[in-house]
Amino acid sequence: MNKKLLSLLLVGLLTVFGLMLVGCGGDDTTTDTTTEDTMTEDTTTEDTMTEDTAAATSGDVEYTIKFAHVVAENTPKGQAALEFARLASEKTNGRVEVEVYPNSQLYNDDEAIEALQLGTIHMAAPSFSKFTGFVPEMQVVDLPFLFESVEQSREAFAGPMGEYLNGKLADSNIMLLAAWDNGFKQLTNNRGPVNAPADVENLKFRVQESDVLVSQMQAWGASAEPMAFSEVYNALEQGVIDAQENTYSNIYSQNYQDVQDYLTESNHGLIAYAVVTNPEFWNGLPEDIRTALDEAMAEATEYNSTVAGQINDENKQQLIDAGMEFNELDEAGLQAFRDASYPVWDEYADVFGEELMTILEDYRQ
Ligand code: LMR
Numbered sequence: 213m214n215k216k217l218l219s220l221l222l223v224g225l226l227t228v229f230g231l232m233l234v235g236c237g238g239d240d241t242t243t244d245t246t247t248e249d250t251m252t253e254d255t256t257t258e259d260t261m262t263e264d265t266a267a268a269t270s271g272d273v274e275y276t277i278k279f280a281h282v283v284a285e286n287t288p289k290g291q292a293a294l295e296f297a298r299l300a301s302e303k304t305n306g307r308v309e310v311e312v313y314p315n316s317q318l319y320n321d322d323e324a325i326e327a328l329q330l331g332t333i334h335m336a337a338p339s340f341s342k343f344t345g346f347v348p349e350m351q352v353v354d355l356p357f358l359f360e361s362v363e364q365s366r367e368a369f370a371g372p373m374g375e376y377l378n379g380k381l382a383d384s385n386i387m388l389l390a391a392w393d394n395g396f397k398q399l400t401n402n403r404g405p406v407n408a409p410a411d412v413e414n415l416k417f418r419v420q421e422s423d424v425l426v427s428q429m430q431a432w433g434a435s436a437e438p439m440a441f442s443e444v445y446n447a448l449e450q451g452v453i454d455a456q457e458n459t460y461s462n463i464y465s466q467n468y469q470d471v472q473d474y475l476t477e478s479n480h481g482l483i484a485y486a487v488v489t490n491p492e493f494w495n496g497l498p499e500d501i502r503t504a505l506d507e508a509m510a511e512a513t514e515y516n517s518t519v520a521g522q523i524n525d526e527n528k529q530q531l532i533d534a535g536m537e538f539n540e541l542d543e544a545g546l547q548a549f550r551d552a553s554y555p556v557w558d559e560y561a562d563v564f565g566e567e568l569m570t571i572l573e574d575y576r577q
Pocket of ligand 1: 283394440441462
């Protein structure tokens with residue numbers, strides 16, 4: 213067993229042990245609502261899904277689903293995860309409890325995907341970029357200036373692009389349950405307003421762990437440091453990096469306004485989430501539970517689409533109110549960034565393959 217796998221297993225076991233202690237101590241300051249008999253798991257999929265055979269009466273928790281993600285609760289993903297948990301409980305009369313662990317409390321995204329494959333957790337919703345090391349085609353969503361609107365990205369996820377990526381995930385033993393929105397990424401930095409690629413030259417940007425995003429920054433004349441989301445604030449504060457790209461909701465909820473001065477609306481790329489589960493786990497659930505969870509997921513996805521735009525709009529204004537110097541790229545600036553970005557498309561054409569690239573031609577700006 214390699215070292216990383218071993219450390220994941222250890223983290224999983226320590227988490228379970230920690231939660232058992234919490235359960236015994238009745239500490240209600242945590243978000244954990246786990247009862248002792250849901251905590252009998254080890255690291256296999258079947259065993260992590262505790263079935264309380266004695267609990268046949270309505271209202272007793274029979275299935276506990278651990279859902280880990282990295283953002284704050286007051287974000288589009290954070291809210292949708294909580295809504296899914298509420299709906300899952302409601303639609304199963306309390307037989308299913310979804311424990312949502314936000315803020316990288318359990319794992320960063322890379323670790324969460326591995327933990328999901330191992331069955332230590334049952335659900336995760338990493339951005340498409342985070343699957344790069346598992347299913348490289350997923351980072352297609354990172355191609356700069358791929359989509360013009362969030363609506364268009366939803367169509368793509370529901371159409372041939374989504375189908376294609378779904379097939380690739382299935383080959384890696386990951387099941388896609390839904391695609392959730394966040395919104396478009398914007399630029400922040402500490403040097404000055406950004407109006408054209410020349411303004412980001414030699415800035416060191418944190419990017420998500422995606423090769424396409426590294427290439428994008430290099431194509432703009434900047435440099436890129438792939439880094440887990442939970443490490444970004446400190447890296448900005450300590451000057452390890454001087455810039456980053458993210459959605460308004462992620463910028464605001466992580467308080468980057470405290471460590472970054474300039475905010476530029478560039479809408480150059482999307483952050484969307486692949487809500488995933490372990491197929492062995494999901495298909496092992498009784499049919500009535502699966503049907504209820506599918507309904508809960510459809511409704512939570514609808515809810516996510518409704519709130520994502522609202523939260524990002526509100527957070528944009530809050531960032532401006534907090535004193536960030538704000539500007540929008542004008543048409544000439546946007547075109548200069550588009551032109552600088554197109555070589556990245558060519559660079560990845562072979563990685564993504566002809567079939568996927570042909571599907572993308574419908575969207576490319
Ligand atoms: C990031 O790492 O910046 C994002 O993927 C975080 C998230 O889940 O939105």
